[in-house]
Amino acid sequence: MNLRPYVYAAGFVLGLATVLLALSPQSAGQVKLAAGSFFVPLYSIEARLQSVHYYASNKTATREELLDQNQRLALTNQVLRIQIQQLRATAEENKTLRVQVAFAANNQWKLRLGQVIGRDPANWWRTLQINLGSRHGVREGLPVLTPDGLVGRVHEVHPNRSRVALIGDPACRLSINVQPSRENGILTADGATVFDHTIVNLTFLPAHTEARAGDPVVTSGLGRLFPRGIPVGKLLSVEPVPGALNSQARVKLTVDSSRLNEVWIILP
Amino acid sequence: MKTFYALGLLVIALLTLYLANTLEWPQRITGTRIDPLPALIVCAAMRAPVLALTLLAVLGSLWQTSLSADPPGISMIPLFAVGVAVSLNRRAIHTRLWGARFAVAAAAGALVPLVTIGFLVLLGHQPLLGWFSFWQLAVMSLTSGLLALIFFPLLEWLDHAVEDQPFAAPYDTTTRINRNPH
Numbered sequence: 001m002n003l004r005p006y007v008y009a010a011g012f013v014l015g016l017a018t019v020l021l022a023l024s025p026q027s028a029g030q031v032k033l034a035a036g037s038f039f040v041p042l043y044s045i046e047a048r049l050q051s052v053h054y055y056a057s058n059k060t061a062t063r064e065e066l067l068d069q070n071q072r073l074a075l076t077n078q079v080l081r082i083q084i085q086q087l088r089a090t091a092e093e094n095k096t097l098r099v100q101v102a103f104a105a106n107n108q109w110k111l112r113l114g115q116v117i118g119r120d121p122a123n124w125w126r127t128l129q130i131n132l133g134s135r136h137g138v139r140e141g142l143p144v145l146t147p148d149g150l151v152g153r154v155h156e157v158h159p160n161r162s163r164v165a166l167i168g169d170p171a172c173r174l175s176i177n178v179q180p181s182r183e184n185g186i187l188t189a190d191g192a193t194v195f196d197h198t199i200v201n202l203t204f205l206p207a208h209t210e211a212r213a214g215d216p217v218v219t220s221g222l223g224r225l226f227p228r229g230i231p232v233g234k235l236l237s238v239e240p241v242p243g244a245l246n247s248q249a250r251v252k253l254t255v256d257s258s259r260l261n262e263v264w265i266i267l268p
Numbered sequence: 269m270k271t272f273y274a275l276g277l278l279v280i281a282l283l284t285l286y287l288a289n290t291l292e293w294p295q296r297i298t299g300t301r302i303d304p305l306p307a308l309i310v311c312a313a314m315r316a317p318v319l320a321l322t323l324l325a326v327l328g329s330l331w332q333t334s335l336s337a338d339p340p341g342i343s344m345i346p347l348f349a350v351g352v353a354v355s356l357n358r359r360a361i362h363t364r365l366w367g368a369r370f371a372v373a374a375a376a377g378a379l380v381p382l383v384t385i386g387f388l389v390l391l392g393h394q395p396l397l398g399w400f401s402f403w404q405l406a407v408m409s410l411t412s413g414l415l416a417l418i419f420f421p422l423l424e425w426l427d428h429a430v431e432d433q434p435f436a437a438p439y440d441t442t443t444r445i446n447r448n449p450h
Contacts, residue, residue, distance in 0.1 A: 005319070010348070018342050028340050038331060039289075125338070191395055192394070194404070
């Protein structure tokens with residue numbers, strides 16, 4: 001058997017792999033962008049099919065279904081309007097109090113809706129792709145959330161799509177606050193996250209913590225990456241670490257990222 | 269060089285990678301994302317020339333990592349190594365037997381992610397690993413074996429459909445030459 005073609009091919013692959021793995025993050029991003037452009041026609045075909053499906057299901061919906069849906073939406077609308085009135089009064093009160101104690105005013109969030117277009121094919125990362133990129137004002141590090149709570153942060157930005165590192169991915173560690181006790185900790189990932197992606201590790205809680213299972217966990221606002229007070233999850237268990245100055249806990253996340261179709265990005 | 273066959277291989281790789289990236293139900297059922305490339309490179313290595321194998325390993329790996337948080341081309345070397353190992357030993361593998369097809373692809377399905385994780389750790393990355401990763405590896409191996417059972421006939425059909433085939437092999441072992449009949 002003639003082995004020469006195999007030797008040449010092996011040399012080429014080894015050389016190329018070495019060059020690719022030695023690239024800077026920016027150049028690696030460019031290579032990924034170029035390679036990922038092969039999937040663009042497939043994504044646009046999928047988007048077209050979805051719009052056809054949406055159009056067809058709209059055409060075939062019965063009047064009874066639409067009336068029923070309309071009634072439910074009207075009820076939800078009434079409840080939300082009452083809640084807005086309540087929140088408006090609270091916001092006014094908050095504004096007045098902030099002026100009195102010379103606190104900086106809270107900024108309104110600029111939100112943009114994005115669609116999930118793919119998930120990480122590797123089992124050892126927890127990321128997903130959305131259809132918004134730098135052309136839509138998305139920047140690296142921006143928080144990503146749903147009405148239920150925090151999802152993660154933007155990790156990689158391309159012109160028309162971005163990669164979001166979900167809570168539990170090594171690229172998305174965040175500082176949180178356990179609600180009643182107001183203790184801070186850091187959410188990290190460990191082996192348990194591989195088994196159940198809605199469970200993450202909470203470290204650096206005080207040794208004699210007052211936190212208990214069932215306590216709500218929200219973003220602390222430290223580090224200024226995530227705004228304060230976004231729901232993250234609930235404590236599942238709290239365990240002291242023998243001989244250490246801190247305790248460990250497990251947090252059940254409020255957002256099940258495997259069922260996400262749409263997410264919101266907080267734009268700067 | 270089987271040009272059309274190589275192009276067909278790349279199109280299959282692109283489509284299966286796209287499906288693996290967008291389909292949700294395999295992960296909901298098994299807790300594992302499926303990697304079609306090890307099975308595809310094993311099946312391709314039985315028929316394709318080394319240039320087509322190299323293209324599949326290079327482009328397949330780049331396409332896959334473009335959808336992932338992995339560094340670009342991290343699975344290139346393990347995919348190429350598996351392809352070359354199968355290609356060099358293609359005469360020793362009984363590809364007509366379904367069990368052999370399954371076994372070789374299943375071994376590749378376990379080996380490629382293991383070596384990829386090894387490279388990631390060596391390069392200083394911190395992939396998410398736990399006891400459940402063994403289950404994921406087992407599922408990846410099993411699904412790779414099952415995918416090979418689909419890819420083998422598909423690539424055989426592709427080879428016959430796009431490339432000229434000789435009517436008979438030049439050294440037909442079924443023909444008996446009797447030099448001195450009397």
